[in-house]
Amino acid sequence: YCMSMNTAIAQMSGASPSRGGLVLPPGKYTAEQQRNLAVEAKKDGYVVLRNHFNRDILQKWADAFAPMLQETIKDETESQRDSKVAVGNRGPGRFYITLPFCAPFSDPSIFEDPDILAIVQHLVGEDPSLCQLATDTPIAGSEYQETHRDTPPLFPDMDHETPAFQLAVNFPLCDVTLENGPVEIAKATHTYTKEEGQKQILENKVDL
Numbered sequence: 689y690c691m692s693m694n695t696a697i698a699q700m701s702g703a704s705p706s707r708g709g710l711v712l713p714p715g716k717y718t719a720e721q722q723r724n725l726a727v728e729a730k731k732d733g734y735v736v737l738r739n740h741f742n743r744d745i746l747q748k749w750a751d752a753f754a755p756m757l758q759e760t761i762k763d764e765t766e767s768q769r770d771s772k773v774a775v776g777n778r779g780p781g782r783f784y785i786t787l788p789f790c791a792p793f794s795d796p797s798i799f800e801d802p803d804i805l806a807i808v809q810h811l812v813g814e815d816p817s818l819c820q821l822a823t824d825t826p827i828a829g830s831e832y833q834e835t836h837r838d839t840p841p842l843f844p845d846m847d848h849e850t851p852a853f854q855l856a857v858n859f860p861l862c863d864v865t866l867e868n869g870p871v872e873i874a875k876a877t878h879t880y881t882k883e884e885g886q887k888q889i890l891e892n893k894v895d896l
Contacts, residue, residue, distance in 0.1 A: 715802035716740070722803060726810030730852070733878035735807065741798065741859055748792040750861035753785075757825060760785055781830030786822045793821060804857055811852055819854075823861075826869055835874055835889055835896070837882055849879055872896040 717725065729735040760783050764776055776783035787793045799818055808816050826833070842850050864870045874894045877885035888894045 715806065717803050717806075719806070722806040723810060725803075726807045729807060729811060732875050734873050734875075737803065740803070741801070745792070745795060745797060746859070746861055752792050753787070753823060753861060756785055756787075757783060757823075761827070776830075778824065779831055779833070781828070782824070782826045782833070784822060784824050786820070789821060808855060808857075811855060816855075830869075835872070835886070837885075841882070847881070849881060852878065 715722070725735050725737070760776075764783070775781075778784045799821075805816075838856065839854050842853050858871065862868070874885060874889050874896055877888060877894055880888065885894075889896070
């Protein structure tokens with residue numbers, strides 16, 4: 689599954705089972721709650737676990753990430769001196785930065801979280817791979833990002849969508865408010881083709 693840090697994911701309480709040969713410690717949710725959360729994600733295309741990760745751990749991530757972001761902004765600004773907003777690699781004022789898999793980012797309490805692993809495995813099977821650890825960070829002055837999909841279809845020639853094959857686990861390193869640009873999700877459009885999903889959004893048949 690993919691892990692990025694530009695949106696909110698969250699929590700509840702219980703115990704997590706063994707999966708795929710990996711013995712997981714107890715989670716915050718019961719096995720039944722984990723299954724229900726996976727059903728919700730399958731139906732709506734997302735699920736929110738409120739206040740799930742330890743805030744002290746996330747603060748360590750934020751402290752370690754801040755100089756990486758500032759260095760990237762500095763480099764981009766120096767290469768785009770005529771621009772009022774640093775032109776990031778995801779558009780004006782938007783920066784995608786891959787994180788090194790070392791402390792504090794290599795914390796197993798994040799990537800081996802029993803609740804998230806249980807939900808992921810309910811959705812895609814018992815042998816998921818962590819293929820990416822990265823941030824997607826808009827700063828003040830960035831442009832509105834249009835509704836989009838992160839990945840192309842698995843089989844482009846098919847006229848319908850496959851079951852989920854790639855998931856994103858998003859969590860913020862700051863408090864998310866309406867003022868600082870929270871993510872918007874077109875609910876349940878993951879079962880449509882890209883074209884049909886965009887059509888539904890443009891015709892206001894789907895709420896963001």
